[in-house]
Amino acid sequence: xxxxxxxxxxxxxxxxxxxxxxxxxxxxxxxxxxxxxxxxxxxxxxxxxxxxxxxxxxxxxxxxxxxxxxxxxxxxxxxxxxxxxxxxxxxxxxxxxxxxxxxxxxxxxxxxxxxxxxxxxxxxxxxxxxxxxxxxxxxxxxxxxxxxxxxxxxxxxxxxxxxxxxxxxxxxxxxxxxxxxxxxxxxxxxxxxxxxxxxxxxxxxxxxxxxxxxxxxxxxxxxxxxxxxxxxxxxxxxxxxxxxxxxxxxxxxxxxxxxxxxxxxxxxxxxxxxxxxxxxxxxxxxxxxxxxxxxxxxxxxxxxxxxxxxxxxxxxxx
Ligand code: SF4
Ligand code: MG
Numbered sequence: 001x002x003x004x005x006x007x008x009x010x011x012x013x014x015x016x017x018x019x020x021x022x023x024x025x026x027x028x029x030x031x032x033x034x035x036x037x038x039x040x041x042x043x044x045x046x047x048x049x050x051x052x053x054x055x056x057x058x059x060x061x062x063x064x065x066x067x068x069x070x071x072x073x074x075x076x077x078x079x080x081x082x083x084x085x086x087x088x089x090x091x092x093x094x095x096x097x098x099x100x101x102x103x104x105x106x107x108x109x110x111x112x113x114x115x116x117x118x119x120x121x122x123x124x125x126x127x128x129x130x131x132x133x134x135x136x137x138x139x140x141x142x143x144x145x146x147x148x149x150x151x152x153x154x155x156x157x158x159x160x161x162x163x164x165x166x167x168x169x170x171x172x173x174x175x176x177x178x179x180x181x182x183x184x185x186x187x188x189x190x191x192x193x194x195x196x197x198x199x200x201x202x203x204x205x206x207x208x209x210x211x212x213x214x215x216x217x218x219x220x221x222x223x224x225x226x227x228x229x230x231x232x233x234x235x236x237x238x239x240x241x242x243x244x245x246x247x248x249x250x251x252x253x254x255x256x257x258x259x260x261x262x263x264x265x266x267x268x269x270x271x272x273x274x275x276x277x278x279x280x281x282x283x284x285x286x287x288x289x290x291x292x293x294x295x296x297x298x299x300x301x302x303x304x305x306x307x308x309x310x311x312x313x314x315x316x317x318x
Contacts (some may be wrong), residue, residue: 001038004173004205005060008034010069012052012059027278029055031229032069034304039172042199042206044237045222046213046252048274052229053209057175060207061093062086073173091121098178098300100162104150110136110161111146117168131168138201139164140194156187160194167198175207180215192219208277213256219243225249228277228285233309245312247292284315292316 002234012030019025037043045053053135058064060071062078071078078089080136104113133143139160148159159179166174176195180188182234194213198204210216216223216237223240225233225248233246244250252267271289275281281288287297296315307317 001040003036004039004074005037006035006070006072007037007060008070008072010034010056010059010071011067012055013067025278026282029277030059030066033229033231035224035231036043037173037205037207039205040199040203041221042208042219044216044223045207045209045226046211046216046223049211049227050274050277051226052277053226054062054177056226057177057207057209061090061095061175063095073137087120091169092172094169094174096159096162096166096174096176096179099182100158101150101155102166104158104161104165105197106150109147109149113150113161114146114168116152117165121169123169135164135167138167138198146200154187155183156190159183159191163191163194163198167202170202171204173205173207175209177209178211181210181212188197188215189218195219204249213252225252228275230285230313231304231311232286232313233310239310245307245317246312246314247290247316248286251289251291256288 010030010033011028013026013028016027017023017024031052033056035043041237045056047053055234059066062071066079069079073093076089078086081089111132114135115128118128118131132146136143136146136147141157141164145153145291150161153161154248179195180191183191192215195206199206206219208216208219220236220237222236224231225246227248233240233244233249240249241253244253254266254268268291275285275288283299284297284302287293290297294315300315302313302315302318304311304313306318
């Protein structure tokens with residue numbers, strides 16, 4: 001499939017003041033990310049909270065301004081776009097959030113909520129009504145709900161409304177940040193199935209951000225594993241779940257419950273907590289927690305390598 005989105009060297013630094021003299025330092029929330037995303041695929045992005053995955057998603061849409069790097073969408077350099085051009089480009093790139101209730105204005109009816117993007121992008125008046133009615137039904141809700149308010153809906157229904165809003169302009173790319181994390185497991189699979197149906201129906205491309213590997217296994221074609229602002233492994237879902245190569249991916253995967261009773265995969269317990277991103281370890285940032293750490297890992301940062309058709313950033317594979 002053709003490339004839809006290409007991200008090169010994407011960075012986001014946040015200034016923080018620390019120490020006795022309040023020196024200005026930076027947190028590298030996103031630290032040089034390269035990604036190529038093809039039309040119609042679902043790229044899962046996984047990692048612990050604080051690894052920078054949400055910031056990465058927001059930087060791609062420039063909802064958070066990147067500190068450096070390039071973003072090409074359909075061959076156009078988004079990173080160079082001014083406000084007006086960026087607004088026009090967002091017609092094709094939408095976001096779905098974890099908790100739609102936080103982002104659905106409680107004072108607006110569902111119809112008004114779905115109308116907003118149509119007004120912002122000057123969709124002709126005569127098409128608006130039809131688009132709203134069509135879209136609410138596409139996400140599995142009744143037209144009767146259009147005059148109700150967000151608080152009248154369950155979590156799953158609200159996420160359907162959040163998805164409807166993202167779909168209003170028939171975008172090409174949807175970045176979903178933990179879209180099912182706030183929902184009960186039974187509702188999670190309904191929403192994931194809905195997203196898969198919509199992907200087929202509208203030829204959507206997804207970037208699916210989640211800390212939950214089970215959810216990512218359900219929906220992703222390829223998976224990027226993030227640690228402290230960097231991608232440590234990028235592989236097809238099948239390859240990753242069959243045999244993760246990076247020690248961090250191995251640890252994450254070993255914590256996922258398996259159905260197969262013959263699978264005696266050993267549980268790898270991660271040592272310690274995620275280090276503070278404002279004071280990352282030297283060398284390989286994962287080394288203090290790594291079960292395979294070598295001397296070189298403490299002083300030298302590994303570079304991304306192509307290994308067995310995937311990208312792995314670890315000295316073990318050099
Ligand atoms: Fe572990 Fe070294 Fe690989 Fe880092 S580079 S993940 S410390 S083996
Ligand atoms: Mg997050």
